Amino acid sequence: MTLEKNDQEIFRIDTGKGSPINTLQGLWVYDGHWVLETVYIFEEVDNNMATTSAVGQLVQDGEELNGKNGYGTSFGFQTIDGIPFYFFERAGKMDAWYDGQEIPLGFDNIPHYGCCSSGALNPQKYQDRVAFFGHKNETWYFVQIGMAGSTFNP
Template sequence: MKIFLFRLPIFISCCFILCACNPEQSPVLTREVTPDILPNEAITAVPSQTAFSESSPHQHFQTNSGLTVDQYQLKEIPAVDPLLFEPILGSQDEILSIHAAEKEELFVDNSFFENSLPGKKAFLNGKELVAQEIISNTPSGTNQTISIDLSLDKKSIYTIDGGDVSPTNSLQGLWTYDGHWMLEIAYVTKTVNSQENDASFNVTGQIVQDGELLNEKLGYQEAFNAQIINGKPFYFFKKDGEIGISYGNQTTLLGYDEVPHYKCCNAAEMNPRSAQTMVSFFAEKKGTWYYVEIGAFK
């Protein structure tokens, strides 16, 4: 994923505003229930064709790991500023109201700043776990790079390279669960265009669990948007060009080509939105766009 920087001295935070369509002008939304995906071995990839049927504008099913998925096909790519999407079946208002209460159950922000650098805190087995960005100059002095240091009880236990300094924070998330920890990094590669006097940034999501880089261990092209759902680790990944999810170390391929993430400014409205028991996001497959909600719904 590329982010382009055009000589902007200040990067503006984005506002997240949802504007609704008129439900009276849309068909009545009904649930279409597809058979549950059957469990396989402990860590398995479910073929995408068993997850979604492209012939139906609304899919509702349960993954092998126990999460519920609702996928709504859209007429076109969502608009931003304000965020608007038009489903084939139902309306934006109707869809967003289904799990409105769950969307309000947000995580406590564990971010902090020290020496103007972002960090995140959590607790592991009663001890403070801290991740913080560290900026260094390259030997030539022409560029700056970032590393992430993770310390437990003020003792460094892990360090990872975050790539080049960019508008995107390299430190994306720090989570703990059942005596384990999970760290999300946005690794940035900067390309300078001297003729245009600007630069572009390629951002790749990486996730580390207990000191193991999952991108390398599991062959992911990218892993991103980590969180905890009902005490279990959850994240998106891309492997062999296809988007999937991992929940409780069980994986399900979703068949999407792309899920927008790490976007900035107005485009950040397309990023996944996490809550304590769910995540909502936009996805694209072969030019068709979807709005999707995945969660451990009661």
């Protein structure tokens, strides 16, 4: 996948094997920065069985955040009230990042990149919040993170 700015290629990234998952998740521009979210598809073949896995790759201004910050995967980029937000996995725990700070959610899993029926559990993005499911300690949670004073209030 290549990214061009004013007809000049500025970034190129591998997205792995083909998959029903959309390997281009989005391109955002904010405050003079750009962020590209892509998915790398791994495929393991064992005789006649092929198993795929997806790893989110967030790139900010050409710098891959997984390598920079030690993430196993980073996904779900969006802005909340104009400020960047995303999820990441590090050391087996899934947390979030917003406005330069990590939000310690501590989930074992946050379903994402699901296709077809499992896509119903993907994080839902809104301009002022994100809604998602998380799993930890054998329990599922439904979580919303958003701006105070938005539609959170009944």
